[in-house]
Amino acid sequence: MYKKLSAAALSLALLAACGDEAAKPAQAPLACDIPxxxxxxxxxxxxxxxxxxxxxxxxxxxxxxxxxxxxxxxxxxxxxxxxxxxxxxxxxxxxxxxxxxxxxxxxxxxxxxxxxxxxxxxxxxxxxxxxxxxxxxxxxxxxxxxxxxxxxxxxxxxxxxxxxxxxxxxxxxxxxxxxxxxxxxxxxxxxxxxxxxxxxxxAETYPEPPEAQPAPEDILENNAAAHSEGVPAAEDDGVPGTEAEILQPGSSGQAEPPALAQSELDSARIQNQRAEADITRIWSRLERGVQQSILDEQRGWLQKKQQDCLRASAQADNPAHAEYLQLQCDTRMTRERIQYLRSYAID
Structure with a gap:
């Protein structure tokens, strides 16, 4: 008798659960095609x-x-x-x-x-x-x-x-x-x-502006800052010249809103544009065979740069500071990559 009652109770519970699921309204489709x-x-x-x-x-x-x-x-x-x-x-x-x-x-x-x-x-x-x-x-x-x-x-x-x-x-x-x-x-x-x-x-009477060169002390300072803060380096992906990106806005490890002047942000944008133009020019000077041999490597570096600089910008507390950190990261990694690609270039 007890077993029959238990089975009946279980059946009722299952029916109630099914009823609850059936009672839930179907999710309306998204209106994707909107003007x-x-x-x-x-x-x-x-x-x-x-x-x-x-x-x-x-x-x-x-x-x-x-x-x-x-x-x-x-x-x-x-x-x-x-x-x-x-x-x-x-x-x-x-x-x-x-x-x-x-x-x-x-x-x-x-x-x-x-x-x-x-x-x-x-x-x-x-x-x-x-x-x-x-x-x-x-x-x-x-x-x-x-x-x-x-x-x-x-x-x-x-x-x-x-x-x-x-x-x-x-x-x-x-x-x-x-x-x-x-x-x-x-x-x-x-x-x-x-x-x-x-x-x-x-006619070369009006030469191009010289390619932007990263200052050796800037690279050394960035590396030194990463070690002094005790921040573990990101895992290396095995691509030469794509060391982990580490940006430390403050000694506490927390991003604090800086007094960022508009001129600083403007300058960061211009430096980034110039770095992008420089790396494109270096790439175009490589032999076709060299380009093909390192194409997958270059794509991997581009993806890593995007990910690292997205993490760098995430440390900011306002959009302007986020853009500034992203630009700084992108420009520095691009210039480091330029130095690497120059080893393949024909003068």
């Missing part, structure tokens, strides 16, 4: 291009760039999101869509013509190819493509699930910056047209 999604991406890109163009114009003592031209070009980008659909990553539901950004043909052509005055002998296509290596961003002509991961919000906006929009905006910023070259520039105290300035550069 404001592409506009959110567009706004993010315009904000980044505006900031980068103004920073470069303030810091460039040659005064070659008209920031307003770059900002105007940003507003003419054709941004599209296609094939938006819900997907799952683990237990999380989110949206995915194919993102494409096209630079108008006339703007792209003008940027290519002004590129020698900003990036020297490194063509924009080469610069972009070096920057997107190891990422999910593809580049064909004047069109950029990638996959966007996001979550729709109640107000019709979206929240990005990774740094794809920010990374894409940085690439577009580098590509569009030469478009802002003024129609008349001053060289050696003489006003010349943009076309004449490019000819002067090609």
């Amino acid at each position: 404001l999604a592409a506009q959110s991406v567009r706004n993010s890109i315009i904000d980044t291009l505006t900031r980068e163009a103004k920073a470069f114009a303030r810091s460039d003592n040659r005064q070659f760039i008209d920031a307003d031209k770059v900002i105007a070009a940003a507003t003419q980008l054709a941004v599209r999101l296609d094939n938006a659909q819900e997907t799952r990553e683990g237990n999380e539901a989110l949206c995915r869509a194919d993102l494409s950004i096209q630079i108008p043909n006339d703007i792209w052509t003008a940027a290519e013509s002004g590129s020698p005055l900003i990036y020297g002998q490194t063509a924009i296509r080469e610069l972009v190819a070096g920057k997107i290596m190891g990422s999910n961003l593809a580049h064909e002509g004047n069109t950029f493509r990638t996959t966007l991961r996001y979550l729709p919000q109640a107000d019709g906006s979206i929240t990005f699930k990774d740094n794809t929009p920010a990374h894409t905006a940085q690439i577009l910023s580098a590509a569009l910056l030469p478009y802002g070259v003024k129609s008349m520039v001053v060289i050696d105290g003489r006003a010349v047209s943009k076309e004449e300035a490019v000819k002067l550069l090609s």
Whole structure:
């Protein structure tokens, strides 16, 4: 009798549990195809291009760039999101869509013509190819493509699930910056047209700025700081020249908001752009066979740099400080990598 009662009680409990599960409302599908999604991406890109163009114009003592031209070009980008659909990553539901950004043909052509005055002998296509290596961003002509991961919000906006929009905006910023070259520039105290300035550069009467060299004491200080703080080094991934990135904002090991001046942030942005141009130029000078032999290694270094500098920026307490730490980390690791790649270059 007791066993029968126990079995009946168990059956009732199971039925109640099934009833509770059935009573739970099914999760509503995500509204991935929303009109404001592409506009959110567009706004993010315009904000980044505006900031980068103004920073470069303030810091460039040659005064070659008209920031307003770059900002105007940003507003003419054709941004599209296609094939938006819900997907799952683990237990999380989110949206995915194919993102494409096209630079108008006339703007792209003008940027290519002004590129020698900003990036020297490194063509924009080469610069972009070096920057997107190891990422999910593809580049064909004047069109950029990638996959966007996001979550729709109640107000019709979206929240990005990774740094794809920010990374894409940085690439577009580098590509569009030469478009802002003024129609008349001053060289050696003489006003010349943009076309004449490019000819002067090609004739080597107006040489490229010297490649930025990392100061040996900076590298030594960084290494010494890491050991003195007793911070364990990150695990080496076996790629030469990709030592662990360690940044210590304070002796306590905790990031404290610094009194960061706008000029310091602007300078960090410019130094990072120059370092990126330098490493692209070094890579383009390598023999094709050498490039192929170290291509996987280079991709591994790019991924490690992104991860290390993301950790470095996470120590900050405000967005400006986070960007500053990320730029410092990126510039230093890029310059260290330049020294390594020079061992393969043919003088």
